[in-house]
Amino acid sequence: MLRSRGAAMLAAAVLALSACGSGGSGSPDPSGTEPRVFQLWHYESAESAMGKAWAEAIKKFEASHPNVKVEFEEKSFEQIQKTASMVLNSDEAPDLMEYNKGNATSGLLSKQGLLTDLTEEATKRGWDKLLPGGLQTTAKYDERGVMGSGKWYGVPNYGEFVMVYYNKDLFAKHKVEVPTTYEEFTAALDTFVKAGVTPIANAGAEYPAQQIVYQLALSKAQKPWMEAYQLYKGKVDFHGPEFTYGAETFADWVKKGYIAQNSAGLKAEDMGVAFMKGEFPMVISGSWWYGRFASEIKDFEWGHFLFPGSTMAPGSSGNLWVVPENSENKDLAYDFIDITMSKEIQNLLGNSGGVPVAADPAAITDEKSKELIETFNKLTAADGLAFYPDWPAPGYYDVLVAGVQNLINGSKTPAQVLDEIAGPYEDNLADLGN
Numbered sequence: 001m002l003r004s005r006g007a008a009m010l011a012a013a014v015l016a017l018s019a020c021g022s023g024g025s026g027s028p029d030p031s032g033t034e035p036r037v038f039q040l041w042h043y044e045s046a047e048s049a050m051g052k053a054w055a056e057a058i059k060k061f062e063a064s065h066p067n068v069k070v071e072f073e074e075k076s077f078e079q080i081q082k083t084a085s086m087v088l089n090s091d092e093a094p095d096l097m098e099y100n101k102g103n104a105t106s107g108l109l110s111k112q113g114l115l116t117d118l119t120e121e122a123t124k125r126g127w128d129k130l131l132p133g134g135l136q137t138t139a140k141y142d143e144r145g146v147m148g149s150g151k152w153y154g155v156p157n158y159g160e161f162v163m164v165y166y167n168k169d170l171f172a173k174h175k176v177e178v179p180t181t182y183e184e185f186t187a188a189l190d191t192f193v194k195a196g197v198t199p200i201a202n203a204g205a206e207y208p209a210q211q212i213v214y215q216l217a218l219s220k221a222q223k224p225w226m227e228a229y230q231l232y233k234g235k236v237d238f239h240g241p242e243f244t245y246g247a248e249t250f251a252d253w254v255k256k257g258y259i260a261q262n263s264a265g266l267k268a269e270d271m272g273v274a275f276m277k278g279e280f281p282m283v284i285s286g287s288w289w290y291g292r293f294a295s296e297i298k299d300f301e302w303g304h305f306l307f308p309g310s311t312m313a314p315g316s317s318g319n320l321w322v323v324p325e326n327s328e329n330k331d332l333a334y335d336f337i338d339i340t341m342s343k344e345i346q347n348l349l350g351n352s353g354g355v356p357v358a359a360d361p362a363a364i365t366d367e368k369s370k371e372l373i374e375t376f377n378k379l380t381a382a383d384g385l386a387f388y389p390d391w392p393a394p395g396y397y398d399v400l401v402a403g404v405q406n407l408i409n410g411s412k413t414p415a416q417v418l419d420e421i422a423g424p425y426e427d428n429l430a431d432l433g434n
């Protein structure tokens with residue numbers, strides 16, 4: 001899912017991405033003496049579970065491919081989010097890259113013909129067996145670019161979901177128990193506010209704030225509503241009880257001091273660092289932070305729980321490995337994906353604070369990691385993964401960022417914001433013929 005350590009301006013991002021594109025460098029040397037160059041891009045930090053696992057995967061890949069030079073570039077989520085279509089439609093595309101899953105991102109690129117059809121490789125290499133049922137939803141896209149059926153255009157190798165992280169020391173200091181109901185949760189928020197503490201770290205300039213609004217909407221939703229919104233299986237009323245509750249409650253949270261008014265311009269990195277410094281009792285965000293929190297939080301104890309009072313949470317299989325259609329080393333890309341699906345890498349991912357999809361359960365020995373995987377299994381057992389709010393329409397991410405910033409600033413009413421986010425959604429439905 002979605003996280004960034006700072007978006008570049010659009011033009012700068014294009015230049016930065018183009019500067020290290022594969023161009024013609026990936027072509028095999030006819031003499032066999034010059035190493036092939038394999039271009040790999042992803043946006044996971046080195047201290048994240050995925051960053052650690054994929055760094056080890058690069059080592060394994062290089063050991064098994066002695067005549068291949070791996071050129072890895074760590075991009076920001078925002079860079080790839082904003083420039084992927086342009087870069088992949090050029091000769092500057094990498095051979096393999098991490099990309100966000102969903103209709104508005106991987107689905108759109110597949111419809112534009114920019115991604116390689118991986119169906120044959122998924123069957124031949126057994127990825128389809130390692131990713132059963134719902135884990136395949138975000139890997140497959142039909143001719144409209146709608147997820148859930150059709151051809152394989154990406155391969156996820158981990159799971160993810162949004163939860164509430166909490167600072168156990170601050171909870172103890174203010175005599176707050178871990179809430180098990182929504183009423184207990186809001187009572188806890190009130191306790192912190194009365195003590196002069198803003199309870200929830202937030203970032204309005206990127207994905208976190210919109211995910212909170214969506215989580216609030218999900219707390220009033222049933223599965224058919226989610227499928228109508230995400231999979232176009234029914235009509236979505238943006239002024240119905242679900243989105244109305246999400247937008248109005250979020251705006252009310254800002255007024256009550258649960259969320260800081262100055263968070264409208266903050267980015268996800270700002271939010272995560274503030275929580276790691278012990279400045280906030282809670283942060284509502286994804287499992288992609290888990291490994292980093294485990295590595296970097298030294299001064300207090302922390303834990304997590306699912307959002308109280310909701311049977312669903314934003315989440316899905318993880319971001320996808322996609323192979324650009326213009327990749328000159330597709331065979332190497334398939335080999336690298338295969339390595340990330342191996343038991344060794346999956347076990348490392350699991351013991352580093354990630355949610356592996358093909359690990360050996362007995363090999364997960366880290367206690368914090370076990371807690372995370374148990375929570376994910378609890379959520380998936382209840383069929384509670386509800387994807388992410390920006391997936392249904394191209395460009396919707398920026399629409400939602402603007403909408404939640406208006407809610408934080410109070411510059412527009414919840415009803416006005418819902419009107420604004422309804423428009424692009426309905427336009428996309430019309431484009432799809434729905």
